[in-house]
Amino acid sequence: xxxxxxxxxxxxxxxxxxxxxxTLLSLSFAMIIGLVFSLMNVGKNRVFNFFGTAYVDxxxxxxxxxxxxxxxxxxxxxxxxxxxxxxxxxALQAGTIALAMNxxxxxxxxxxxxxxxxxxxxxxxxxxxxxxxxxxxxxxxLPQAFRVMIPSIINQFIITLKxxxxxxxxxxxxxxxxxxxxxxNTFKSLQTWAIVGIMYMIVIVALSKMAKRVERRVxxxxx
Amino acid sequence: MAEHDIIISVKNLKxxxxxxxxxxDMSMDIRKGEVVVLLGPSxxxxxxxxxxxxxxxxxxxxxIMVDGQNITDRHTDINxxxxxxxxxxxxxxxxxxxxxxxxxxxxxxxxxxxSKADAQAKALSLLQRVGLSDKADAFPSQLxxxxxxxxxxxxxxxxxxxxxxxxxxxxxxxxxxxGEVLAVMKELAAEGMTMxxxxxxxxxxxxxxxxxxxxxxxxxxxxxxxxxVFNHPKEPRTIDFLNKVL
Numbered sequence: 001x002x003x004x005x006x007x008x009x010x011x012x013x014x015x016x017x018x019x020x021x022x023t024l025l026s027l028s029f030a031m032i033i034g035l036v037f038s039l040m041n042v043g044k045n046r047v048f049n050f051f052g053t054a055y056v057d058x059x060x061x062x063x064x065x066x067x068x069x070x071x072x073x074x075x076x077x078x079x080x081x082x083x084x085x086x087x088x089x090x091a092l093q094a095g096t097i098a099l100a101m102n103x104x105x106x107x108x109x110x111x112x113x114x115x116x117x118x119x120x121x122x123x124x125x126x127x128x129x130x131x132x133x134x135x136x137x138x139x140x141x142l143p144q145a146f147r148v149m150i151p152s153i154i155n156q157f158i159i160t161l162k163x164x165x166x167x168x169x170x171x172x173x174x175x176x177x178x179x180x181x182x183x184x185n186t187f188k189s190l191q192t193w194a195i196v197g198i199m200y201m202i203v204i205v206a207l208s209k210m211a212k213r214v215e216r217r218v219x220x221x222x223x
Numbered sequence: 224m225a226e227h228d229i230i231i232s233v234k235n236l237k238x239x240x241x242x243x244x245x246x247x248d249m250s251m252d253i254r255k256g257e258v259v260v261l262l263g264p265s266x267x268x269x270x271x272x273x274x275x276x277x278x279x280x281x282x283x284x285x286x287i288m289v290d291g292q293n294i295t296d297r298h299t300d301i302n303x304x305x306x307x308x309x310x311x312x313x314x315x316x317x318x319x320x321x322x323x324x325x326x327x328x329x330x331x332x333x334x335x336x337x338s339k340a341d342a343q344a345k346a347l348s349l350l351q352r353v354g355l356s357d358k359a360d361a362f363p364s365q366l367x368x369x370x371x372x373x374x375x376x377x378x379x380x381x382x383x384x385x386x387x388x389x390x391x392x393x394x395x396x397x398x399x400x401x402g403e404v405l406a407v408m409k410e411l412a413a414e415g416m417t418m419x420x421x422x423x424x425x426x427x428x429x430x431x432x433x434x435x436x437x438x439x440x441x442x443x444x445x446x447x448x449x450x451x452v453f454n455h456p457k458e459p460r461t462i463d464f465l466n467k468v469l
Contacts, residue, residue: 124279125316125375129330129382130306139329143320 001191008182015178016199022092022174023161026099030160033100034107039137041112052108059105064166068098072170091172099167103160110152114145147218154211158204165200175199228254230386230417231276236285238271245271247441249285255385256415260428260449263438264464269421272438273388276419277308290385306334309379313391315371317363317378323350324359327378336382349377353407369400376407387411389420425468429453437461 005012040052059067072094079087089097118141126136146153165176179196183189231253238246245268253259261269274280275287282295292304318326327346331337337345350356353373363371372392379387389408393401405427412418412431422428428435429449436446437458445458453469456462 119314119316121312121314121316122318125310125312125318126330127302128277128279128305128308128310129379130302130334131330132302135333139333140318144318147320 001195004182004186004188004191004195008178012175012178012182012195012199015173015175016203018172019161019164019174019176020203022095022099022164022167022172023157025092025096026103026164027157027160029096029100030103030107033104034111037104037108038111038115041108042115056105056108059101064098064102064163065169067102068095068167068170071098091167091170094170095164095167095172099160099163102163103156106156106159107153110149110156111145114149114152115141117148118144150211150215150218154208154215157211158207161204161207162200230255230290231419232286232288233276234286234288236272236275236287237283238268238275238280239283245441246275246283249441249443251436251443251446253417253419256417257433258412258416258418258431259420260432260435261419261421261438262423262425262428262435262464263444266440267438268441269438270390273390273419273421276386276388277305277310279310306330306336306382307385309376309382309384309387311372311375311379311387311389311392313394315363315368315375315395317371317375319363322360322362323355323366323374326363326374327381330378331381334382342381345381346377349380350374352410353377354403367400368396369403372396372400372404373407376404376411380411386417386419389418389422391421391423393422393424423468425453425465437464439464 037052037055040048041056043049062070072089072091075094076087076089115137122140122144123133123136126140127133131139164174168174168177168180171177175196179192183192186192229252231251233249233251236246236249237244249268249272251259261272263269271280275282276289276294278287278294278301286293286295288294289304290307292299294301294304317323318329321329324343324346327349328339328342331342331345332339347356347359350359353376355370355373355377358366358370358374363374366374376387376392392408393404396404401424405424408418408420408427409431420428420432432449434446435449435452437444437452437456437460439460445452445456445461452461453465456465
């Protein structure tokens, strides 16, 4: 085990960095996707509702690994068939898109549930003062909804971080992929996967601890 | 009454929720400075009528003119009209994530009606008026029901409205807190605010209202000066209701 760490330590840390980069990128886009589609679903506009529901159902209905294959291999092929020759997606780009789409769908549901958990009277009070729907959402409903959502959002963050391992199948050199390489080179599966597992665990436990602190801080002022 | 004195004019208002007809045919004119109290059994449509006046409920048919603007017309900028109509809710609906003073300052600052400094000064003077100067930096969760409702009134007044709507403002309060809220409302009425109030406080209606309107099953059954309606009700349904509550 120590031998593996000595030989492959820096590569493993680098791979972990790639995992975190992929997580961070997908989460940022997923937040935006989630917010947009959740707002489409909480409003009363039927056209928006249709697209919002279609997105969530569509993406949730497809396994992440299939979505990743589709975006990495399928989409460039499709674009070539349309006559554009030099279109390429790197593994990072395709991985980010697949993860962001996937996580975004779940995030949309989390945010929608958060918004709907806020008493209707809050929106009414804000509207009755003359504020627009958008301003009322931004100033009154969403800040309260986010407090409710924090535990579920953190949970989703952790799931997404772990889901990056699925993207080893499209060859992105993240932590799990590095584990495959090392165990293939050294034939020491037990030690390699133990190390990889512990690395994931350390990051995730650290994140949850940090999240707990954030949660406590935003709850100041609430009874 | 002179035409130009009328600030709210409702004509043939109907409101359905699905197949349920809540307001069947309501017409009412309200003068500037008038205090109108809506009475009636629960389910009679009082609250729905009040909520139609600032378009929290969209009318199914009929017209509602407020301040010369037709709010049932889709092209009317309802946000602009609402700036002029304050509303106080049964359950206060204060913003729990903001302090008392932030609650009061939010709308005038966000709508660029007052600068931050002016809004703060105004909020403090309003808090003084409702007797809560010391609560400016408290959060709503730290206040009693009566205090919350007084803050809610101050929040509505921060927009300098011409009209105030009250939707059962004392129904969610413990009995000993009702008085402090009614006192603030009484003061507002004395200053000439146009007020439309849904309440079960008959004593308050008798003392403060210029007109009481008795509603039942989506219609106006009877309306007039409080002394007439309370002392000499004409309609059997009014008599029946008053017998139960008095």
